[in-house]
Amino acid sequence: MNKKNLWSMMAILVIAMLSISLASCGSDDDNNENGSFLVGEWYECDSKGVFRNDATEEEVYHLRLRANGTGDFWSVSKGKEDAYKYSFEYSSNIKGTSGTLTLTITSSTDASEIGKIESGDVTFENGILSTGEVYYKKK
Known part of the structure; x- marks a missing residue:
C-alpha cells in the first residue's frame, strides 16, 4: 500500500x-443526566400516560418543579383545589432515566409537615415520571 x-x-x-x-x-x-427534564408542571396520569381528569375524579395530584430547586404540590378533586398543599426545596440525583428525588417541605397547610424530608426513587421513560406509586406527565 x-x-x-x-x-x-x-x-x-x-x-x-x-x-x-x-x-x-x-x-x-x-438522557438529561442532570435531571433538567424535571423542571415544569406535572399532572398525574396512569402508567400509559393518560391524564386523570381532575374535574371529575377524586384527588388528582399536581407537581410544579422550578429550575431554582423549589416546587409545589397540590391536588384537585372534582374540579376544586384541595385545602392541603405544600411547597418544598428539591434536589435530584438522576443518572440517565432514573435516580433519586429528595424534597424538603418549606411551607404547608399542615404545620407539622414543615421541615419534613421525603426521598424516593424516580424513573423517567417516554415522557412519564414515575415515583413507583404515582405517575406524572407534563401537559
Missing part, C-alpha cells in the same frame, strides 16, 4: 471515529 492510500485510509478512519463520537454525545444529551 503506498503512502497516499495509507493517508486516505487514516483520514476515513478519523472521520468515522469522529462521527461515532459525536453521535454518542448527542444521545447523552437526550
Whole structure:
C-alpha cells in the first residue's frame, strides 16, 4: 500500500471515529443526566400516560418543579383545589432515566409537615415520571 492510500485510509478512519463520537454525545444529551427534564408542571396520569381528569375524579395530584430547586404540590378533586398543599426545596440525583428525588417541605397547610424530608426513587421513560406509586406527565 503506498503512502497516499495509507493517508486516505487514516483520514476515513478519523472521520468515522469522529462521527461515532459525536453521535454518542448527542444521545447523552437526550438522557438529561442532570435531571433538567424535571423542571415544569406535572399532572398525574396512569402508567400509559393518560391524564386523570381532575374535574371529575377524586384527588388528582399536581407537581410544579422550578429550575431554582423549589416546587409545589397540590391536588384537585372534582374540579376544586384541595385545602392541603405544600411547597418544598428539591434536589435530584438522576443518572440517565432514573435516580433519586429528595424534597424538603418549606411551607404547608399542615404545620407539622414543615421541615419534613421525603426521598424516593424516580424513573423517567417516554415522557412519564414515575415515583413507583404515582405517575406524572407534563401537559
